[in-house]
Amino acid sequence: MSEYIMEVNDLKTHFHTKQGIVKAVDGVNLRIKPGEILAVVGESGCGKSVTSQSIMRIVGQKKSEQLSGEVFYHGEDLLQKTEAEMRKIRGKHISMVFQDPMTSLNPAYNVGTQIAEMPQIHENKPKKAAWQRAVEMLKKVGIPSPDKRASQYPHQYSGGMRQRGVIAMSLSCDPDLIIADEPTTALDVTIQAQVLDLLRRLRDETGTAIMLVTHDLGVVAELCDRVAVMYAGKIVEEGTSEDIFDRPKHPYTQGLLHSVPRPGHAERLQPIEGQPPSLHDLPEGCRFADRCPFVMEQCRNEQPDLLTTETPGHTVACWLEKEGVEDDNRRTRPRQQPEETF
Numbered sequence: 042m043s044e045y046i047m048e049v050n051d052l053k054t055h056f057h058t059k060q061g062i063v064k065a066v067d068g069v070n071l072r073i074k075p076g077e078i079l080a081v082v083g084e085s086g087c088g089k090s091v092t093s094q095s096i097m098r099i100v101g102q103k104k105s106e107q108l109s110g111e112v113f114y115h116g117e118d119l120l121q122k123t124e125a126e127m128r129k130i131r132g133k134h135i136s137m138v139f140q141d142p143m144t145s146l147n148p149a150y151n152v153g154t155q156i157a158e159m160p161q162i163h164e165n166k167p168k169k170a171a172w173q174r175a176v177e178m179l180k181k182v183g184i185p186s187p188d189k190r191a192s193q194y195p196h197q198y199s200g201g202m203r204q205r206g207v208i209a210m211s212l213s214c215d216p217d218l219i220i221a222d223e224p225t226t227a228l229d230v231t232i233q234a235q236v237l238d239l240l241r242r243l244r245d246e247t248g249t250a251i252m253l254v255t256h257d258l259g260v261v262a263e264l265c266d267r268v269a270v271m272y273a274g275k276i277v278e279e280g281t282s283e284d285i286f287d288r289p290k291h292p293y294t295q296g297l298l299h300s301v302p303r304p305g306h307a308e309r310l311q312p313i314e315g316q317p318p319s320l321h322d323l324p325e326g327c328r329f330a331d332r333c334p335f336v337m338e339q340c341r342n343e344q345p346d347l348l349t350t351e352t353p354g355h356t357v358a359c360w361l362e363k364e365g366v367e368d369d370n371r372r373t374r375p376r377q378q379p380e381e382t383f
């Protein structure tokens with residue numbers, strides 16, 4: 042049996058549009074161990090949400106949405122499952138938390154009823170026992186007076202409480218994997234930190250693995266065991282939090298780290314210049330080449346594969362790694378500082 046609960050191999054999601062084929066996900070590989078928190082990070086539009094939705098088979102149903110590759114969950118390929126089989130997996134074994142809690146909550150029903158529905162459907166729990174479970178889950182996610190709150194409607198909850206409610210719903214059937222797509226992006230900073238703390242506590246208590254999708258590298262350092270960095274439909278670097286934050290290899294990862302405020306790093310923030318390539322007109326070589334401060338000729342002609350670095354488990358798709366460029370100046374050269382000073 043594999044040590045992973047999920048193994049995504051060469052996942053591709055291509056959308057056929059009037060403008061051409063949009064390669065939103067284009068050969069993604071991911072691995073998640075039981076109880077692990079994996080962050081998938083990258084700029085807006087790089088394919089993070091489409092990756093999550095493809096794993097859950099929320100996309101890929103229409104003729105214009107072409108899905109390929111493998112998504113092994115406990116050794117079974119989800120891409121080969123029928124829709125009826127997927128319905129049994131979603132919510133029960135793998136659940137999803139979206140950015141906007143109102144995607145998951147129906148304004149017409151009280152929150153308790155909506156959470157209770159999950160164990161009723163998936164575990165045939167009688168109504169009363171399912172309601173008890175809902176109250177218990179609300180308590181677990183830190184909602185005060187859960188008995189009373191369960192009978193209230195989503196509009197009676199604050200934004201942060203609604204997201205806690207959705208997390209309670211996602212936990213109600215004791216899944217072994219939660220895919221949380223920007224679960225805190227719509228919340229203000231203090232509440233964001235509380236919800237992230239909650240996710241970590243729940244993982245510690247329940248042992249559920251979490252795939253946390255975010256464009257904000259700043260939020261993941263403390264929370265995640267592993268980080269996968271995504272760029273233009275591909276994973277360009279993957280490793281433990283320490284690998285990614287202390288010894289990033291890919292110039293894109295280095296650029297991301299320079300562009301977000303981080304505790305203990307006082308240097309001036311430097312956004313990565315330029316834009317990612319269009320997903321329906323991708324370059325032949327490395328997709329980051331146009332923005333890369335270390336670009337070489339080879340980078341423009343050939344796409345680099347993910348290679349293991351000197352640290353086992355830390356992989357990077359960059360020709361600098363392949364070429365074994367040992368010129369430390371090159372690797373650690375500070376990114377050019379802008380000339381003007383304030």
Ligand SMILES: Nc1ncnc2c1ncn2[C@@H]1O[C@H](COP(=O)(O)OP(=O)(O)OP(=O)(O)O)[C@@H](O)[C@H]1O
Pocket residue numbers: 056058063065083084085086087088089090091092255256320
């Ligand atoms: N149904 C669709 N048809 C065509 N293109 C699509 C479709 N869904 C998504 N895309 C495109 O796929 C790309 C990846 O989108 P995705 O939503 O996965 O990005 P993301 O990394 O989640 O970004 P964000 O951080 O903004 O949420 C985008 O360019 C988007 O426009």
Ligand SMILES: [Mg+2]
Pocket residue numbers: 089090091222223
């Ligand atoms: Mg998204």
